[in-house]
Amino acid sequence: MRQDTLRSHRVLREILGGNAVVSVLAIGLALLVGSILVVFTDPEVQAASGYLFARPADTVRAVGDAIGGACSALFQGAVFNGTRAGWANQIKPLTETLTVATPLIAAGLGVSVAFRAGMFNIGGRGQMLIAAAVAGWISWSFPMPHLLHMLVCVLGAMVGGALWGGLAGVLKARTGAHEVIVTIMLNYVAFYLVSFLLRTPGALQAPGSANPKSPAALDTAVMPTLSDLLGVGSFRLHAGFILVVAATILIWWVLNRSGVGFRFRVVGENPNAARVAGIDVKRVYLVAMMMSGGLIGLAGASQVLGTTTTGFGSGIDAGIGFDAITIALLGRSRPWGVFASGLMFGALKTGGYAMQAAQAVPIDLVLVVQSVIVLLIAAPPLVRAVFRLPAPAATTLPHRAPKAVNR
């Protein structure tokens, strides 16, 4: 039963335990990589570089325009657009960022909980799809009063995600099946299952439609938006964001202040010692995976009840399940770190679409930047080498918040 976990867990800790400077530098480097891609594929830069030696200033200006255009589009798209009329329009990009960040944070928290218990949950896609299917089904099939309906849908989504995630937990606990492989495979099983249901009349397909798409959610189930609250503007930011803030607080408390979370962390750091200390490791695996799946389910609910309320297809997960992994890594699996990195990726995504529209820079650039950030953050020595930073003094143990109990 003994596992050679100490080494592999040291690796995990290295990722979870780096410092903030490395994070900032990693983000900078990743943006640099993104800029280089933008510059080299920009037609004006290419044109100007044709006569680089004759008039180098043209190339420099073209490079500057390309980067500057992309950056300002990014900022205007993600945070604040002063060119628009009225404050409601000007701050709309910020609310868009928060909207996009909502499911990212929820799913990032889910991946983090699994990480802290020593597991990789790569099954965010499948868990979101199942959650979306459950939430969607309740949202158009069972009329209920306002708010109650929405909350029942959210609960259903979380249960759906928890069960799908729990499947990987059960298999790991009962048979030792590696959760990475199981969750990857279950993503596809869920995808085909939901695809089938979406094209089957009487299941999830909208009545009278020939497309593989669900009906719209009833009004009672839709999450109220900021515009509903304020009565102005056309903000899409919805109540899901409040739920996600609440989830962040709750998960912080669970991981740092509760007995359950303590057991999660013991299992995550040293499952052998946990077993000897009377902690039911298998149960922790199951509970952590269910909690993880439930949080990712919240992301699914936020999608179908918040952003895509007029019916959804099998692409409703929108890659959030995978984004969540990078967000959890960037946030070092600390709830508030995840919250911050979720906001950042939300901004990158939102701004990325603006960039695509304004500057013809494909949105895929965001994926590149995102993955480079995570690669660099996972390897602090590399970032230090690039910037010639000194290595931290303590090499035997990772530099982590010293007072774990008091965090």
Add this chain to the structure above:
Amino acid sequence: MSGVSDTATKTVGARKAVSRDRKAPIVLDTFAVIALVLGFAVPRTGTSTFGLATRGDLVALPPLAVPTGGTVTALALVLAGLAVAAHVYVLFGAARRVPIWLIAGFAVVFLVAFLTWASAGRTVPVPGLLIGSLALGTPLIFGALGGVIGERAGVVNVAIEGQLLLGAFSAAVVGSVTRQPVLGLVAAMAAGILVALVLAVFAIRYIVDQVIVGVVLNVLVIGLTGFLYAKVLKSDVELFNAPDRFPVLPIPGLSAIPIIGPVVFRQTIIVYLMYIAVFAVWFGLFKTRWGLRVRAVGEYPAAADTVGIDVNRTRFRNVALAGAVAGVGGAYFTLDSVGAFNKEMTNGMGFIALAAVIFGRWHPIRAAFAALLFGFATNLQSMLGIIGSPVPSEFMLMLPYAVTVFAVAGLAGRSRAPAAAGKPYLKS
């Protein structure tokens, strides 16, 4: 060091407790019940026809027509008998295990029974079905071989998907710009190596968790190829994304054999390369110095280190080799089957290849057959879609993934990964 204490305690027990593994017979029971249900509960009438001939065969075999209902019932009863036999083997057999021939035979009979049932009143072109399976299976096999090499050397390669995709992309661009498919193939290998080297640097040099690097690399490659596809390839399709495909090279004589000829010997150079690669990896791993060292490094790196083998260098090189092999699989998409690059065109094939590695228990030949099986399932789904199948296509597409979940859960026999796979080697 846990392996040492394991072996230390092992000598203690003189007796062996009797243990029977009943998982295999239970799985067979399940499938036998499915067959019986198909035969008795939802019977289909009519005639099922199997087309066996293609143009160019030496002898044109006549189509084989059988009565659907009777055949399915008969085969279902055979399957039930085999399942009972499996129980008998487990209870009374000398080895207390189900022999492999029984499982293989069961699988074939079940497949025939299912095909007969599904094709009631229709014709199944058997060579076409098999050719399509091989076509879908070829990139999977290359990917799986890459996975086998990497994991045997102790590095888990979740980035097969990325290697296939970047391989496909590079093959398309280089093949198109140079008008030389061979150069495209070389570029695909280089692309696979590039992804592998990033994996190796992060996993080996910076000891980042291999699964994390793999997952992130896939995203990186999807982003990068997507970006360049939209920004560059679409700007001039003729120049960047119209590679010449490899021509079909029928092998004289062999290609005229009925069924086998068109399936196996009327293929492009990439498929022939695949045959060679499967054999070469098997031979290399188990019969050569290279393979002995690779396996040593993947099983117990400290032991390899003490006999003077540079563990991390060995891993580095073999991860790169694995990348090259997977890259060829990527080239198959753009230089053979599809003929142009599309965004995210590998569509999860890398993960099916990973599944084949596990289902094939880290053995190159078994992994290749697993990949073929998955290719067959995918192709069967599209064919059943054409002839009008009673089974929803999604469930056929789900099959490789579901089967892999069963495999890792140990329901289909015990699978053991190389002991040090996924663990970085750090000198203490």
Add this chain to the structure above:
Amino acid sequence: MKLELRGITKRFGSLTANDHIDLVIRSGEIHCLLGENGAGKSTLMNVLYGLHQADEGEILLDGVAQRFAGPGDAMNAGIGMVHQHFMLIPVFTVAENMMLGDEPTRGGGVLDLDAARGRVREISERFGFDIDPDAVVGDLPVGVQQRVEIVKALSRDARILVFDEPTAVLTPPEIDELMAVMRRLRERGTAIVFITHKLREVREVADRITVVRLGKVVGEAPPTAGDAELASMMVGRAVELTVQKAPARLGDAALALRDLSVIDARGQYVVSHVDLVVRRGEILAIAGVQGNGQTELTESILGLQPRVEGSITLDGVELVGRTPRQILDAGVGFVPEDRTVDGFVAEFTIAENLMLDRTNGAPFVRAGALQLDAIEMFARAAISEFDIRAQGIDTHVGRLSGGNQQKVVLARELNRELRLFVAAQPTRGVDVGSIEFIHKRIVRTRDAGVPVIVVSTELDEVVALADRIAVMYRGGIVGVVPGDTPRDVLGAMMAGVTPQAVAT
């Protein structure tokens, strides 16, 4: 041939594992390197074998300075090593293991297995070993595996052979055979370095003895030197190997194992049909060579073994079939054999580790919430009571010395209402000062009327602590004898000879 180590210094961070060590090894000699656990013997040999690079000093072979960048260089220079943890790949055959790294090929890199098999047979015959070249190593008994290690080293024409703690996993008869093999090698001109901390073995075969303490050579001794002399050189002062303890005041039988068997994952009986009773107020020591079922026996008491037959009752309550949680709650304290793996979480603070097995309720968790004040108070008290040397309660346990780590484990386990205390290898890798402290605490626990089981492979510890001694061999109890049983009787029992047979 002459191998010389001059001024070898090796540092790991702030720790100096080897401090200017000089050593001369000659062919035809068995040179014992004697020292406590952690004295730096293995580090020195790893430097010699090219696994570590020395920070200072040089290695000379017949007067020529050598540079070993890796084990390959050392092997080429004629240095072989029999590792404490066998460096054999369990899924490979004997021949494959032997050839690894220096494979005979038929050209084109194709392995020549026949040549390798022939070489195994040839070397085996030369030394009278009976080894099947096609046997899979993982299936072989430990003693045979060690011979495969020796064959592997000899196949590279090793002229200097290092044995790193080779006897830890062997039974006394196997040890005798190993000694014979070492003598045979010596007669054929091989130079042998024998690393050990066991005095008896040293006296038996050594031609010369070098004693190492805290990374330094403290002196040489002739093989005729007495135990007391060698022991005081090893630990730096006269050692009191006996523990001051009053005679046991025996109470009722508390723990009873009846027909207890444990079956491992391979279906082997690793503990078979054990009957044992432990009474209140006594220390029952379980002696035996490592790997004879002691680990599984103690783990089965704690509910950590999945397949257990028979019965374990504590104060009349059946423990078999209960979870570790329920068994801990029933009042069982447990010090696991390998504390770094099973005993604590290295990245957690002392305070967190002290509550590790009480995460379900009062005093540390109430209504699901951690009680930070209670945790802190408990930690402060434990640090002073158990003399844990650390900066504070927030120090990571991974940063503590072995002795202090073990005190954390002990503080956690002893600060509860106990009905049974089980300590496996309580002083392995622990400094002498801490050993005395730990032994005293164990005796005090006994005196408080708690039944105690101590598992140890160190005969010294067994003799020092035990009121009664049970000896395990191949999963069974060979016999239960009084605490003052002579060592030679215990040694024979550890090889499977019953005490009755020893007496006659």
